[in-house]
Amino acid sequence: MRRETRVNLIFLAVFLAISLPGAVILVRKKLQPGAPRMDQPDVIVTRLPYMTPLPQPPGVKWIVPDQMRAWLEEVIRERTGKAGMLSAAPPGPQWEPVISQDHLIQVMAASKESASTRLSLLIWTGQIDASIARYAVTIDGAPARVIGVHEIPVPENVRRELVRLDYVRPPTRVIWLDAESAQSSNDPTSANVTLSYTGPPAPLHTSLEFGVK
Secondary structure, eight states: OOHHHHHHHHHHHHHHHHHHHHHHHHHHHHHSTTOOOTTSOOOOOOEEETTOOSOOOTTOEEEOOHHHHHHHHHHHHHHHSOOSOOBSSOSSSOOOBOBOTTSOEEEEEEEEOSSOEEEEEEEOOSSSOOOGGGEEEEETTEEEEEEEEEEEEOOHHHHHHHHHTTOSSOOSEEEEEEEEESSOOSOTTEEEEEEEEOOSSSOEEEEEEEEOO
16 A cells, blocks of 8 residues: 555544544434524524533523423432422522523522531533542531532433533533531521532532522
8 A cells, every 4th residue: 555545544534533423413413303404504592501511602591491490300309308499580480590600510409407508519510520529518618518429310301402402412410419518507598609529530610609589
């Protein structure tokens, strides 16, 4: 085999290895019901599921997918024995997630015990480990005890719904974390929370300050 031919074959193999994953994602997206034909331009994205990672185009409206919300309601019943996720909206039919600005952690539940404050967090990434020793949490500046860390698989129907709504690669699993602070808060639905993770694959640090109306 001539040297030029061998070089061309290597280039072709590298090109296919790089381009094929993107091509597969594009074809799968175009094959979804309601998707535009291959010869039509992509629809401009104007809304996305609220946990879609940043950055995103300006003017995007964050939405709560129906199947995903139903699944999360089931998760919180299983994990806490209570119905209803913590909402940033006033009591009523509307529900808004209590989520950090980087869309990484969501407060699912908050409760005040006799001498402590307990929070349940959902971490919207499947790329971190569930080892409890890798996490540190503070609540209102006070170190909190991480009670438990659990992996929760994301159902396939929920992942399909997120893909239909232009979240291209939703996680296959998420992390549920329970933390308790010995410092009792006067209002368990209002707190400043920070979360740190040592890795792998890389350290993570995020925070949010929330006050439920």
